Amino acid sequence: MDTKSRSARVYPCQKCPLKDRKVFRDLTGDELNFISRFKKGELSVDKGGTVLAEGTRNPHLYTILKGWAFRYKLLTDGRRQIVNFAMPGDLVGLQGTLMGDMQHSVEALSPMLLCVFEREELLRLYEAHPALGYDVTWIAAREESILDENLLSVGRRSALERLAYLLSFIAERARDVGLFNGRPMEIPITQQHLADTLGLSLVHTNKTVRKLAQGKLLRWRDGGCEILDLERLEDLAGWSPVEFPPRPFI
Amino acid sequence: MDTKSRSARVYPCQKCPLKDRKVFRDLTGDELNFISRFKKGELSVDKGGTVLAEGTRNPHLYTILKGWAFRYKLLTDGRRQIVNFAMPGDLVGLQGTLMGDMQHSVEALSPMLLCVFEREELLRLYEAHPALGYDVTWIAAREESILDENLLSVGRRSALERLAYLLSFIAERARDVGLFNGRPMEIPITQQHLADTLGLSLVHTNKTVRKLAQGKLLRWRDGGCEILDLERLEDLAGWSPVEFPPRPFI
DNA sequence: CGCGGTTTTGAGAATCCTCAAAACCAGTGG
């Protein structure tokens, strides 16, 4: 189940498939060279595999190159809360890198490919390229801002609004990093994942999903959700587009 | 209502009342000197005053010296979600500093005194003292970790657990930074604040508070909550103490 | 004393939950 494998380097940073996306800021040659040395290899994780586990101390920090994952926490009796999803360009493991033990787990929703960095070397990045250090803080602040929004949803939106908001949000993010690329907008999650993100029961989540499916806003197909009408979904969610400058990534 | 006033500098960083608390890491002389120049003044805000407003762009970044505040977001129809509380030693405004417009607001729960920094100079901090830049990231990661925990609460805990958890958490944090200091553990919030933090209605929050009050775990007095039995509160919350190394602050 | 903000209580209703079971579906091994 927990099939991770360290593979040879397939993507040198100079040929990073993400770096030319317009949502990401451009890196200088120097920065790219540094990151290239900072990168220690690539890790592939199977669907369902655990990338990072709560309570452990992992020597690595990762940037997602390919695939989907989710970040979650558990209560002792097994109740699970998914706190965020992660996709290409996202950094995972920063919290553990800085604070010691991981306070949450990360699991793959699809086969993944990750860039591997050494946590011990992070400070050297700040020393060598302050702007990259600043970028890492930027990335952490962005995560914070996403969590604020999720908390607003779970605390104050109705089940239907919550679901619409979550799907809109995931779809927008995924589109930005090219996960759809013209193809249908399919999100590789189960309704149990949705339930654990929204703070709802599986049954009620299903009934809510059903409503959106009847309205042709989405459909459920082979273990995933396909967004059919993002626009109406965003209306329902009370979506207010927030424009950000190109974001950094490493 | 929005009474802010820029005051003369009362606390030079060398005499910062927080810097010797054991929850905070020690700063080198160089670092302290730099921070001292980085600090542009002090700001005092009345109880109920707005420190930062969602949708605006503020040229400043603050560290709280004295007082309590909360961070919140609003939906267009007025529903409010409090996402976190802030107290001495906490940095506020970082998200706006990095990403542009504020995505949340910050309001004072008590009279406050804040250290004022210029957002434009933040990058210089990374350049001059990479370790301090690293610290800022640390602070952001800590906020992230708190938000994860809040999300777990709101999404997966019952009303009673949620309330017990929230109060335990606030009390622990406040104690760490010396807000009680032997005195009774009084938290200057209304039940409306609790409700908006927990994602509950005011009425149901009140009924839940009542239960804890009947069990002598807390009592409500002159516009605030006094914790009477933190230990039992933590039991109820399923509290698992997490030990962190001394945390940075600037 | 009156006022605004806050806390408290009651009552009925909506949302959301749990339990239970069936339907569906892809993969596995016989």
Place this chain on the structure above:
DNA sequence: CCACTGGTTTTGAGGATTCTCAAAACCGCG
């Protein structure tokens, strides 16, 4: 090729939690 299995989705039904509405009580303050 089929039966079986485990995971996922779907549906029904009754019940618990939480909500809204409404009003009263309380309390510091001008």
